[in-house]
Each structure stands twice: as structure tokens, then as C-alpha cells.
Amino acid sequence: MIRCEHLTKRFGRTTAVDDLTFDVHPGRVTGFLGPNGAGKSTTIRAVLGLDTPDAGRALVGGVAYRDLQQPLRHIGALLDAGAVHRGHTARAHLSALAAAAHIRRDRIDQVLALVGLTDVATRRTGTLSLGMKQRLGIATALLGDPPLLILDEPVNGLDPEGIRWIRTLMRTLAAEGRTVLVSSHLMSEMALTADHLLVIGRGRLLADVAMADFVPPGTSLEDAYLDLTATAVDYRTQPSQGTRP
Template sequence: MIEARGLTKRYGGTVAVDELSFRVRPGSVTGFLGPNGSGKSTTLRMLMGLDRPDAGHATIGGRPYAELRWPLREVGALLEARTFHPGRSARGHLAALAAGGDIDPSRVDVVLETVGLASVAGRRAGSFSLGMAQRLGIAAALLGDPAVLLLDEPVNGLDPEGVRWIRELMRSLAAEGRTVLLSSHLISEMALTADHLLVIGRGRLLADTSVAELTASGRSLEEAFFALTGDAAAYQAGGAR
């Protein structure tokens, strides 16, 4: 389980995340939904220990990320697409991660097959398109076979087939009992992928609810999101798939 309690992050006079509290439970896909600039990425960085909160705390499995004994085996994360040495092959990048995380090297070929990169495993990762880089990032997140996954905008750069693939993958991983937190500003994609939603706006939690509950009044998810955030631009972008 992922838990945040009173997370707050300021950059100068700007409050990026404002007393944010939530729990993400295993067994379902939780969508972390909000307009661009709403604080989603900053929150994920605090969950991963990359940014220090000004107040509050975050835990994964009851511990701060920095205190996890085998972090790559416990948490898989995709926060940016191109977090690899461009001169390394896809297989070489994953093999280095496996060695550093004391992960069985046989997992490298398993995850390359899972994400559809087995046929290009020997190519330099720096030559990959954005969509292929996203797939490599997802492979890295899956490498340690973790129980918790945090993915920030994972469908960026993917074609429609790739978007369907990531949707099915996330739902299958949740069905195995894993904790899956999926950040996105794409409302229509969250409607198809997520079971539960954390809606954020200007760094504050606006809703912690299921997709079914949010749309129970007969409104579409786009309409419900717009009513919560008051962000017409985000509404239009999210609805125009």
C-alpha cells in the first residue's frame, strides 16, 4: 500500500502540493488524475524520495522509500521516459539495473518480451522513439517483479495499439494483487483504465473515489472532472482522445 499524509511542497512562493493525504490499496488500478501543473509529478517524486516534502510524509508498504531494503524488488517506477544512457542497448540498460538491484538476470529477457522490445534488445536505447523509450522505462519498472508500481503519464508517445497494451497490462498487474498508481491528465484514458481515482487540482486533493461513484449522477467522467477542477482546458484535452 502507498500512503501520503499531509504532503506539502513549496518552490519559493508557489505551493506545488498542499497538505495532500491519500491511500492507494492493492488489487486495483488507481488513477492519479489532474491537469498539467496540478502537482502530480511532484507528489510522485516525494513518494520515491527524490524530493523532500516541506511537511508531511509518504510511505510504501509502511516505510519511506529510502528505508526499503530492496527498492527495485519492492517498487517499480516510471517517472521520466529517457532515464537511460543513450549509448547502451536496451538489454544492457536493464542488465545494469538488474546487477545493481541484485535481481536475477533472467528477468531482463522476460520484461523485454513483456513490453515488446525483444526484437530490438540489442539496439542503442538512444535511437529509440519516445514510444519505445516508454516501453523500456516500463520494462525497468517491472524488472524486479515489484508489488507496487508508480507510473507517470505512461501512455505518452504510444500509438493506439500501445495505449491499449498499457491499459491491459496495468489492469492485469492489479488483478494479481499489486498496488498500481497511474498518473495522467488524460480523462478518457482514466475512464477506461482506472478502478479508483484520486483527483488533484492546484496541489490539493479534490476527490478520492471510484469511477463509478464519480459518474453515478449520469455525468461523464469528463464532466465530473471539469466540475471538480473548473479547468476547461484540461477538460477539452482529456476528452479529445
């Protein structure tokens, strides 16, 4: 389980995450929604130990990320699919991570096959399409066969077949009992994928609710989301360039 307890993070005079408390449970896909600048990325970075909270804490399986032994075996994340060495092949990228995490080499072939990259495994990542890079990012997240996954905009750059594939993958992983947190602005995909929703605005929790209870009969997820967040968008309060919302 992922747990945030009174999580607070400030950048200068801007409070990006404000006393945020929630749990992400296993066995379901949890959608993480909010307007631009709501604090989603900062929250995810705090969970992954990339940002240090000013108050509160973020836990992965009951401990802070920095205290995990072999973290790739505990939690996998897709944040920026383009953050790979352009000169390395897809296989070399995964091989380096596997070696550092003491993961068996046959797992590399397994995840390449799972994401449909076996035929391009020896191509340099700089030559891959955006969709292929996205698949490589998902392969990286799955490399340690972790029980927890965080995916930020996982369908970015994917064609319709790829979007259906990642949707099915996320639901399959949740059905296996894993914890899946997915951040996305695509309401149509969240409506088809998520079982539960966390919605934040201006760094505060607005909703922690089952999908079925969030969307009233006769309306859409997009309508319900926009109604809830209508007063949570104020771009004048955004952090200045160089900070992370």
C-alpha cells in the same frame, strides 16, 4: 500500499503540495488526476524519495522510500522514458539496473518479452522510437517484479495497439493484487482503465472516490473532472522556471 500523510512541499513562496493525505490500495488501478501544476509530479517525487517534504510524509509499504532495502523490488516507476543513456542498448540498460539491485539476469529477458522489445534488445536506446522508449521505461519499472507501481503518462508515444496493451497490463497487474497508481491527462484512457480516482488541484485533495461514484449517469469522466477542477486552475500561481510543480 502507498500512503501520503499531510504531505506538504514548497518551492520558495509556492506551495506545490498542501497537506495532502490519501492511500493507494492494492488490487485496483488508481488514477491520479489534476490540472497542470496541481502537484501530481511533486507528490510522486516525494513518494519516490526524489523530493523531501517540508511537512508530512510519504510511505511505501509502511516505510519511507529511503529506508527500503533493494527498492526496485518494492516499487517500480515510470517517470521519464527518455532518461536513459542513448549509447547503451536496451538490454545493457536493464542489465546495469539488475546488477545493482541483485536481480537475476533471466528477469531481463522476461521483461523484454513482456513489453515486446525482445527483437530490439541490442539496439542503442538513442535509436529507439518514442513508443519503444516508453516500453523500455515500463520494462524498467517491472524489472524487480514489485508489488507497487507508479506510472506517469504511460501511454505517451504509444500507438493504438500499444495503448491497449498498457491498459490491459495495468489491469492485469492490479488483478494480481499489486498497487497501481497511474497519472494521466487522457480522460478517455482513465475511464477505461482506472477503478478509483485521486484528483488534486492546487496541491490539495479534491476527490478520493471510486470511478463508478465519480461519474454521474449520462455524463463522462471528462465532464465530471472538468466540473470538479474548474476553480483549481490558476496559472498565475505556477512556480517559476526551474522549480517542479
